[in-house]
Amino acid sequence: MESTSGDQATETTAGLGVGLVVLAWLTQFLVGTDLFVVAPLLPAIAASLDVSPASTGLLITVFSIAYVVASPFAGWLSDRKDRATILVWALLLFSVANIATALAPNFGLLLVTRVVAGVAAAATGPTVYSLVSTRARPQARAQVLAVVGSGLLTALWVGAPAGSLLSQHVGWEATFVILAAGTFLLALPNAFAWRNAPRSVSGTPKEPVTDGRTGRGVAMSGVAVTTLWAFSVYSLYTFLAVALHADGRATAVTWLLVVYGVGAVIGGQVGGRFADRAGAVRVTRSALALTAVLEAVVALVYPVTWGLACALGLFALAGYAFFPAQQRHLVDMFPDRATGILSWNNSALFVGLSLAGAVGGQAVDSLGYPTFLYIGAAAAVAAFLLAGRRPGRPSGRPALP
16 A cells, blocks of 8 residues: 555655654554553542542543543544544543643542543544554555554553642643643544545455444453453452552552553554454464463462562563454454444443442452452453454455465
């Protein structure tokens, strides 16, 4: 596939110009930073608005609920309208929501701004993935999805800590103002860049599984597998810092999270590359099996910090290898409804994440953190079994070379 200029030197091996990949990565990074930076800012927000730290947790809850509810509708709309236009309006709405967050005079209005931010994020992430996947060469679709997705993972261990550090010097409000400026500036290049990028149509299924009982089964299976995977992964991540603080290992939290974040980024790249070569379903099942085993290993070596670090890195590598392969599988199955199915997939991720947080608090208190990890491992086993019941590639789609 050639670029509009005909100069293939400006293209990546995935068939996308480097500029488009960088633009998509930056978009995911800024949106991801906004998502992950709220948690470390909660104590400062509580002190500023004179509310209890426990109450500020609602900021994360309402964002997640808004995302889950709005994402399917945003995906449905994006598949029927111009995706680039939807993305631009979502980024502008995101910018307005962040300015409003910084200016909110009380906690009630702050909750409203986070609902608006959740709606904007629901229309941003899946649309970016869809724009990328429909323009990448089929032979490298999962690989380029992994590269773009690494922007979100990088926000986890770079963007959020940086925003937290910034807030200590200039206040938490400044963090959201900077994020608002960033998403506003990204809206302009996103408005024009995608319109000039041709679609990749080679390799699209001749008879995609989008109708009837089989199509519904694939969609429901995909959503369920992602929810179980997210529960497994975020059971471990959500309560790791809390458990280490309780054990007197607070000084190890930062570098252990960096190990986890680096493992997640590498895992996404490995998973995307292998999904393009060995098949998406095969990679998702392998990643889920390894996730289950390594989560149990983390539970066993948890008391030993260096052993925990090694196990965490391997767990993140295996766990996050799943996601780009899962995205590739869903796009291959539903090429004409890519944004919609990816929106449902992202909603499923947030449902699993929310369930991990809701169930985990009481479970960790009653069972202990290491024991709770075995429940997460069991969820990964259930996801592995469910993933094995779906077809490996759409009808009519030839095997990749």
